[in-house]
Amino acid sequence: MREDEQVTASSTNDAKAKMLSGSAWMTAGSITSRILGAIYIIPWTTWLGAYSTQANALYAQGYNIYSMALTIATAGIPSAISKLVAHYNGIDEYEVSRRLYRSGMYVSMAMGIVCATVMLFGANLLNNGDANVTPVIQSLAWAVLVIPPMSITRGFLQGYNWMAPSALSQFIEQLFRVVYMLAATYFIMKLQPTHWVQAVTQSTFAAFIGALGAILVLGAAYLRRLGYMRRLAAVGKQDQSVQTRKLIFKIIYQSIPFIVIEAGIAIFQLIDQYSFKRILTLMGGFSNYEINTIYALFAFNANKLYMIVISLASAMAATAIPLMAMARAQNDQQSMRDQIENGLLLFYFVMIPASLGMAAVAQQVYTVFYRYDAAGVTILEFASFMAIPLGLYTVGAAMMQGLSENKKMMKFLAIGIGLKLILQVPLVMFLKGMGPLLATGIAMSVINYLILHSFNMEFTLRFNRMAKPTNQILAYSLIMFAAVKIAMLGMNLIVDPHGRYMAFFALLPGMAIGIAVFGYLALRYRLVDEIMGPGRAAGFRRKLRITAA
Structure with missing residues (x-):
């Protein structure tokens, strides 16, 4: 390996280590x-x-x-x-x-x-x-x-x-x-x-x-x-x-x-707060108590739980901004591209399994925190999937800020807010409590597309290199979701799924199964090597006695 290649590799590994740490x-x-x-x-x-x-x-x-x-x-x-x-x-x-x-x-x-x-x-x-x-x-x-x-x-x-x-x-x-x-x-x-x-x-x-x-x-x-x-x-x-x-x-x-x-997410939540009650009131047939109850289901009950997942993205965003700014100050184009790719893969690795895992145990989680409510469980399950575009917005916007692309990011957010306002009324009318969540999810997905497109135009992201680990994350997350969902359905046949204490005791093995399935697949098929480096991954495999494929 040439000396300049060694320096580049060392710089990339150091940036990845700083982002991971x-x-x-x-x-x-x-x-x-x-x-x-x-x-x-x-x-x-x-x-x-x-x-x-x-x-x-x-x-x-x-x-x-x-x-x-x-x-x-x-x-x-x-x-x-x-x-x-x-x-x-x-x-x-x-x-x-x-x-x-x-x-x-x-x-x-x-x-x-x-x-x-x-x-x-x-x-x-x-x-x-x-x-x-x-x-x-x-x-x-x-x-x-x-x-x-x-x-x-x-x-x-x-x-x-x-x-x-x-x-x-x-x-x-x-x-x-x-x-x-x-x-x-x-x-x-x-x-x-x-x-x-x-x-x-x-x-x-x-x-x-x-x-x-x-x-x-x-x-x-x-x-x-x-x-x-x-x-x-x-x-x-x-x-x-x-x-x-x-x-x-x-x-x-x-x-x-x-x-x-x-304030992007807060702006979307304020749109919900000041429009949801008015839309349902204009539709008629809902008392103030019923409107507050539906509002509480998605704006507080589900929000409190799926924001735990989004907090993972917020943590990565806080790390990304100074690292990206330092690379921009040094005009290190290669480092900026590497950190965008590393940040995206780390986001996928954490957020996708976490969101699908939350959806798989939505009934148990909701029952533990709020007592069983069929409507509340459905909204939480749906909100868990919507957490992915919200989390990606948090990380993507942070990277754009780190690169001083503030004007462009504000333009993207304005487009998203406009789309949210257009979708809000029809989706609330047809879907009630899930309407605001879907309107936000669609608008955030459009913003995320614009962010990723901007990154690719400036840095020519190596999507070919990212394709394999991204597909692995999706596949292992879906396998984990299916395994946990089947386990939870089985537990419901054994214990009363509507009791708070029984839901808690069912939740524990569900979480253990999810972590075990995704962790095993990620280590066995070397996904962790791509995210954390081969040294750390090999150490985990030795401790857990897992043989790499």
Whole structure:
């Protein structure tokens, strides 16, 4: 092998290792926080009793507005900071990176104050005609006030490719939030059983408590690495031409597209929130209680569960942005192409089996969390498949941002939003609760096609090289889905599928079968070699005593 080929291979392997390592940390933090954010539902809905479905609908409406406000409050700055820090670090201007962080703090704190003020005093204008939503929106304003500086610190550390503090802070944030909301709900519903709106309000206020826990973790991580960052700044380039005012302008310029792009899923959810009730009301034949019940099934119940799967994609997206930005800063065309291909394959390897696995055990999962409901199970099963285009959007949009293709990405998103608006009314009319999910899935699929087409036009992706592992992932995922589905149908003949405890005990072997089947096939036929490298794959095979084909 020639010396230049060895350097290229080494660079590719290093990039793949960084993406795997970063994704592993972010996935661990994201998935554990998402699982915590789902597990709380079991006692929460139990304590709310007969009010649980209406509480879920109220919670979802408040949180959709909160998600959009938070995206605006942070102004896309964490992702912009991550990208710009990686860019300046890639050209040895570490001092500029540190000044960038301080400038970002000023901007984000100002945005947090503005957005929190709007939520506190404008809640009546945002409540969609439901007075119960007003205190929920106001309770979430406090989180919007403190989360921006927390998110900036996350983005700064990710720019150095330090993913562990971000992962740990995500877990602590969720832990603090869940403990507070469960304690508050328990005491409120025990002392005043009819005050379910107050219980929901305290549950949403828990986002502020969680943010405080995350700030402690990130602050400690920043201080622990401060000396190292100072040493890097001392030996790096000392470019004083980049002024603070210019840095703030650059942050705002870079972050504006991030606001729109990162809010993509939130925008689609807000379209559902403000259109679903109106469409069913115009159709007639539905009471307000029935509309809220249907809305809760897809906007909260299913959403809470399939977002666990999408969180895997979010973790990969957080890793992709700084790596892509560093390659772009160094004008390394080969590295950018390799990272796009590696990122796509890693996404397929994680998301496709996870989504199909969720669909296979949808009945058991839904029953454990919410009690058995045939309509809820059907919507969750359908939503599990829709999680794939949503997840691919998250990763693809992150890569586009890392490559500074923000204008193009905003154009793609605008096309998707337009398609969503066109499809929303007819699909809701014909499919009710599944209509919004299908409209979102179709619109996201079109956006994903445009993203992949753009990548291929610029980098000439090697789809021939990607075809075999992609087909393997699809085939093994379908085999796994069939095996788990058959096992679950068999379990339903033995135990009562409608009981929460029996559903839980049926779920455990179902998950084990899914992991065993996909894991065995991936190792036996060398799929893992392509994703993680032959060294790691061989180590797994030795430990599990699997012979490669």
